[in-house]
Amino acid sequence: MAKILVCEDDFMMIKAIEHKLHREGYQVEVANDGRAASEKIKSEDFDLIITDLLMPFTGGLEIINLTRNELSKTTPIIVLSKVGNEETIIEAFKLGADDYLTKPFSPNELSIRVKRFLLKR
Numbered sequence: 587m588a589k590i591l592v593c594e595d596d597f598m599m600i601k602a603i604e605h606k607l608h609r610e611g612y613q614v615e616v617a618n619d620g621r622a623a624s625e626k627i628k629s630e631d632f633d634l635i636i637t638d639l640l641m642p643f644t645g646g647l648e649i650i651n652l653t654r655n656e657l658s659k660t661t662p663i664i665v666l667s668k669v670g671n672e673e674t675i676i677e678a679f680k681l682g683a684d685d686y687l688t689k690p691f692s693p694n695e696l697s698i699r700v701k702r703f704l705l706k707r
Contacts, residue, residue, distance in 0.1 A: 593623035593637035620644025654682030
């Protein structure tokens with residue numbers, strides 16, 4: 587069973603993502619802020635990371651940087667964000683994000699993207 591880390595501070599968004607991924611048969615762990623996400627990424631291995639960009643303490647760009655550049659992990663990273671500006675999206679990809687979905691998004695679309703990354707592993 588694939589283990590997915592969801593880094594998100596919006597309670598309703600967490601519930602929607604968690605519900606969809608649990609129904610798909612995935613094990614889901616949640617980090618409500620960037621600090622909790624960083625600790626989980628340092629101490630555990632995940633098959634996929636889904637992160638928001640704007641969170642308390644540490645943002646999604648820092649999460650990507652930590653995962654890719656400090657810890658040298660190859661875990662696929664999907665970014666979810668209301669921030670749709672091109673500079674931020676480019677920065678996320680430069681740091682090592684694998685995919686980017688702008689909120690609001692379809693849970694079915696997220697599910698398809700998750701499946702695609704997990705099949706590659």
